[in-house]
Amino acid sequence: MKVMAQMAMVMNLDKCIGCHTCSVTCKQAWTNRTGVEYVWFNNVETRPGVGYPRTYEDQEKWGGGWVRTKRGRLKLRSGGRFTKLSHIFSNPKLPEIRDYYEPWTYEYDTLLSAPQGEHTPVARPMSLLTGKAMQIHWSANWDDNLGGSTETMAQDPILKQMSEQVTAELEQAFMFYLPRICEHCLNPSCVASCPSGAMYKRAEDGIVLVDQDQCRGWRMCVSGCPYKKVYFNHKTGKAEKCTMCYPRLEVGLPTVCSETCVGRLRYLGLVLYDADRVLEAASVEDPAELLDAQRSVLLDPHDPAVVAAAEAEGIPHDWVLAAQRSPIWALISTYQVALPLHPEYRTMPMVWYIPPLSPVVDVVTGSGNDGEDARTLFAAIDRLRIPVEYLAGLFTAGETAPVTAVLQRLAAMRAHMRNVNLGAEQDPRIAQAVGMTAEEIEAMYRLLAIAKYEDRYVIPAAHAESARALEETASGCSLDVDGGPGMGGGGRFGSSSGRPVRAAVETFHALRNRQTADTPAGATPTRVNLLNWDGNGAPPGMFPPEKGQPGYGDGPEAHA
Amino acid sequence: MTTRDVLLWVVVPYVAGAVFVVGHLWRYRYDRFGWTTRSSQVYESRLLRAGSPMFHVGILMVIGGHVVGLLVPRTWLEAVGVTEHAYHLVATWAGTLAAVLTLAGLAILVYRRRTVGPVFLATTRMDKLMYVVLGATLAFGTTATVMFQLLGDAYDYRGSISPWIRGLLTFQPDASLMADVPLAFQLHVLCAMSLFALWPFTRLVHVFSAPLGYLTRPYIVYRTKDDTHLGNRVPRPGWERVERPGSRR
Numbered sequence: 062m063k064v065m066a067q068m069a070m071v072m073n074l075d076k077c078i079g080c081h082t083c084s085v086t087c088k089q090a091w092t093n094r095t096g097v098e099y100v101w102f103n104n105v106e107t108r109p110g111v112g113y114p115r116t117y118e119d120q121e122k123w124g125g126g127w128v129r130t131k132r133g134r135l136k137l138r139s140g141g142r143f144t145k146l147s148h149i150f151s152n153p154k155l156p157e158i159r160d161y162y163e164p165w166t167y168e169y170d171t172l173l174s175a176p177q178g179e180h181t182p183v184a185r186p187m188s189l190l191t192g193k194a195m196q197i198h199w200s201a202n203w204d205d206n207l208g209g210s211t212e213t214m215a216q217d218p219i220l221k222q223m224s225e226q227v228t229a230e231l232e233q234a235f236m237f238y239l240p241r242i243c244e245h246c247l248n249p250s251c252v253a254s255c256p257s258g259a260m261y262k263r264a265e266d267g268i269v270l271v272d273q274d275q276c277r278g279w280r281m282c283v284s285g286c287p288y289k290k291v292y293f294n295h296k297t298g299k300a301e302k303c304t305m306c307y308p309r310l311e312v313g314l315p316t317v318c319s320e321t322c323v324g325r326l327r328y329l330g331l332v333l334y335d336a337d338r339v340l341e342a343a344s345v346e347d348p349a350e351l352l353d354a355q356r357s358v359l360l361d362p363h364d365p366a367v368v369a370a371a372e373a374e375g376i377p378h379d380w381v382l383a384a385q386r387s388p389i390w391a392l393i394s395t396y397q398v399a400l401p402l403h404p405e406y407r408t409m410p411m412v413w414y415i416p417p418l419s420p421v422v423d424v425v426t427g428s429g430n431d432g433e434d435a436r437t438l439f440a441a442i443d444r445l446r447i448p449v450e451y452l453a454g455l456f457t458a459g460e461t462a463p464v465t466a467v468l469q470r471l472a473a474m475r476a477h478m479r480n481v482n483l484g485a486e487q488d489p490r491i492a493q494a495v496g497m498t499a500e501e502i503e504a505m506y507r508l509l510a511i512a513k514y515e516d517r518y519v520i521p522a523a524h525a526e527s528a529r530a531l532e533e534t535a536s537g538c539s540l541d542v543d544g545g546p547g548m549g550g551g552g553r554f555g556s557s558s559g560r561p562v563r564a565a566v567e568t569f570h571a572l573r574n575r576q577t578a579d580t581p582a583g584a585t586p587t588r589v590n591l592l593n594w595d596g597n598g599a600p601p602g603m604f605p606p607e608k609g610q611p612g613y614g615d616g617p618e619a620h621a
Numbered sequence: 622m623t624t625r626d627v628l629l630w631v632v633v634p635y636v637a638g639a640v641f642v643v644g645h646l647w648r649y650r651y652d653r654f655g656w657t658t659r660s661s662q663v664y665e666s667r668l669l670r671a672g673s674p675m676f677h678v679g680i681l682m683v684i685g686g687h688v689v690g691l692l693v694p695r696t697w698l699e700a701v702g703v704t705e706h707a708y709h710l711v712a713t714w715a716g717t718l719a720a721v722l723t724l725a726g727l728a729i730l731v732y733r734r735r736t737v738g739p740v741f742l743a744t745t746r747m748d749k750l751m752y753v754v755l756g757a758t759l760a761f762g763t764t765a766t767v768m769f770q771l772l773g774d775a776y777d778y779r780g781s782i783s784p785w786i787r788g789l790l791t792f793q794p795d796a797s798l799m800a801d802v803p804l805a806f807q808l809h810v811l812c813a814m815s816l817f818a819l820w821p822f823t824r825l826v827h828v829f830s831a832p833l834g835y836l837t838r839p840y841i842v843y844r845t846k847d848d849t850h851l852g853n854r855v856p857r858p859g860w861e862r863v864e865r866p867g868s869r870r
């Protein structure tokens with residue numbers, strides 16, 4: 062047994078209102094710069110729908126993830142080492158930017174500079190790729206809320222696997238949102254696809270990153286990832302991906318998407334797993350067994366043998382304690398309500414989802430029945446094959462039994478808690494029916510419905526016990542490189558060159574204070590790094606000073 | 622042997638060589654972030670799929686041919702049984718194939734650069750200069766080969782250019798060897814020297830990162846903050862980590 066720690070996430074899909082706040086704040090923090098205009102490290106797709114990039118789940122076409130060979134070994138779907146190198150001059154499986162969408166801006170200037178005339182001036186959309194006027198045909202969430210989905214929904218790869226008549230019926234039947242980030246997989250096929258070895262998994266917390274100094278732009282990772290969560294920065298010629306906001310996690314703060322999630326549906330925490338068993342679990346023959354195999358790789362952090370092994374591996378004690386308090390472990394293993402996205406890709410994703418019960422509840426209430434009654438709900442879950450099958454296509458490689466089990470637990474919780482809230486008599490059969498006790502159901506309810514900040518995010522700070530690590534954070538804006546989030550400066554060899562200073566947050570204590578303060582942050586001397594902004598008011602420096610205020614006109618125009 | 626000969630066939634090559642070597646070291650040290658193929662495939666795949674493999678296979682064959690023809694002395698080849706006739710046959714036919722592939726590939730790539738909007742926008746001035754010099758080198762090389770090897774009576778560069786190159790590499794330069802070489806070959810060599818001098822400052826640096834290590838490394842790469850990399854960079858002298866008594870790591 063080799064114990065390793067992994068920072069993992071669970072999202073409770075019932076609570077997602079599809080507001081895209083997570084996507085927007087993530088974009089502001091990480092991909093708000095040229096070269097990655099089309100990139101959303103966090104995106105929210107409406108399902109059924111084609112996703113972003115379009116039909117990314119169709120691995121016959123895109124060749125992401127692993128497949129099991131007849132001899133029981135894992136092989137990259139788009140070919141092993143030799144195949145990869147022989148395709149290096151032109152990658153046959155690479156999505157083009159237009160498979161995501163062509164990024165654009167608007168010609169805002171005409172609104173101000175157009176001469177007076179009969180017609181109101183219009184800001185035309187301008188392509189950020191060609192600089193020319195363009196027609197907008199698609200975007201990162203064109204089929205949001207099933208808008209326009211009659212045209213494209215049939216292309217949804219999950220629907221395609223299901224039977225024909227499902228499709229027509231489904232349109233009225235249900236819809237839900239699927240927020241996605243990089244899965245920070247235990248068996249990441251992106252890392253395995255990178256010819257230069259620039260991608261790596263951090264041994265401490267399992268975060269998967271791209272070394273920007275070592276990436277040579279061979280663009281194999283983009284096609285290697287089945288979730289299409291590695292992106293090619295077309296300006297710098299390097300791969301970029303979700304960083305799980307590691308500079309924030311290292312000081313104990315949740316990721317930007319979690320922090321700003323309106324539905325408060327994201328959970329972050331550590332899980333301990335047995336690194337020696339990852340490959341074995343990813344290679345089980347029957348895809349139906351993948352879910353259990355993946356669950357079994359996670360280790361019980363309360364087991365004294367696991368604790369001893371973890372400490373022998375050098376995992377700090379406070380990390381083990383954090384793993385014991387982890388909401389992730391509770392949701393995946395204790396309550397067994399979280400499921401992995403597409404376990405059949407065999408990358409062992411580490412962002413899990415609690416499937417939504419709302420499609421079922423909607424149908425029940427829509428037909429005039431009681432949407433909080435256990436028996437009605439159970440019957441509906443059994444009867445509504447379509448949503449269940451669809452969810453199974455997403456979360457369990459097509460097996461409906463585990464999805465049904467989760468939905469039943471959620472239904473039982475709903476019914477049980479109604480009795481509690483109304484002070485009605487408890488019906489012990491409700492809990493029994495899903496193999497839980499009333500206390501367990503109530504504890505699960507507390508975690509799912511009312512968990513506070515500290516319960517949703519159990520993040521131990523990183524152990525870099527050195528003054529130097531803090532000293533480095535105080536110097537200037539470390540993101541200030543062209544192509545870097547700071548967007549300052551330029552390179553000697555055009556846009557993609559120069560030496561980047563690595564991303565690091567400002568100072569530990571400043572962050573902590575700002576994070577926990579009730580009032581807007583105090584005097585911050587320089588400009589504000591949105592990466593650290595907690596939505597707590599508008600700290601000084603966020604906007605330039607107004608006319609007549611001190612500091613106004615210090616900029617270049619002041620001397621013009 | 623005139624001053625001009627010495628200048629062209631000793632000074633220029635050594636300057637180009639020095640710029641090539643020092644330039645790469647410097648670029649690697651100060652601009653690792655800019656060291657990439659700057660792939661443009663996300664803009665356009667169809668033409669690239671035709672042009673890029675063609676060009677690359679061709680140019681790698683060309684490089685291989687140059688190594689054999691220029692760096693390996695004739696006597697060595699004869700020692701392993703490669704006769705003059707066999708050498709000439711292979712050099713002519715494989716060389717022609719390589720040239721056709723390279724030039725056709727390059728033509729597709731340049732056409733693509735010029736006509737596909739986003740690709741053209743992403744083309745830097747350095748790219749353009751590189752394409753001109755690279756194209757000129759290939760054009761003069763092909764012209765010389767066609768003029769002398771295919772149509773003419775086989776100019777014996779292994780008696781002049783090759784020893785001259787080896788002389789440069791062993792620091793015993795002899796400019797007189799190049800003085801009487803046909804003009805087409807001379808221009809080819811001079812263009813190549815310019816290309817070498819440009820090389821470290823263009824996207825061509827990607828050639829030195831050919832990822833052969835991929836064939837042998839384990840699939841999943843783990844990195845850990847070792848003692849030298851606890852923070853985000855190597856500690857400055859005087860800021861090394863303090864070893865805590867009894868610490869396990």
Ligand code: HEM
Binds near residue numbers: 151669673680684825
């Ligand atoms: C040694 C092995 C080599 C490898 C693995 C390699 C790989 C690549 C790759 C992946 C690209 C990017 C293609 C794209 O997606 O846009 C590229 C572009 C290019 N390579 Fe190479 N290359 C090699 C050798 C060379 C050599 C020897 C030369 C010429 C001296 C060369 C010249 C170029 C040029 C000019 C481009 C730009 C093509 C364009 O987009 O117009 N490469 N190479």
Ligand code: SF4
Binds near residue numbers: 249250251291302
């Ligand atoms: S989801 Fe993330 S870790 Fe997994 S293969 Fe894709 S990029 Fe890699």
Ligand code: SF4
Binds near residue numbers: 326
């Ligand atoms: S912020 Fe939360 S609720 Fe809004 S779309 Fe993102 S995950 Fe859903």
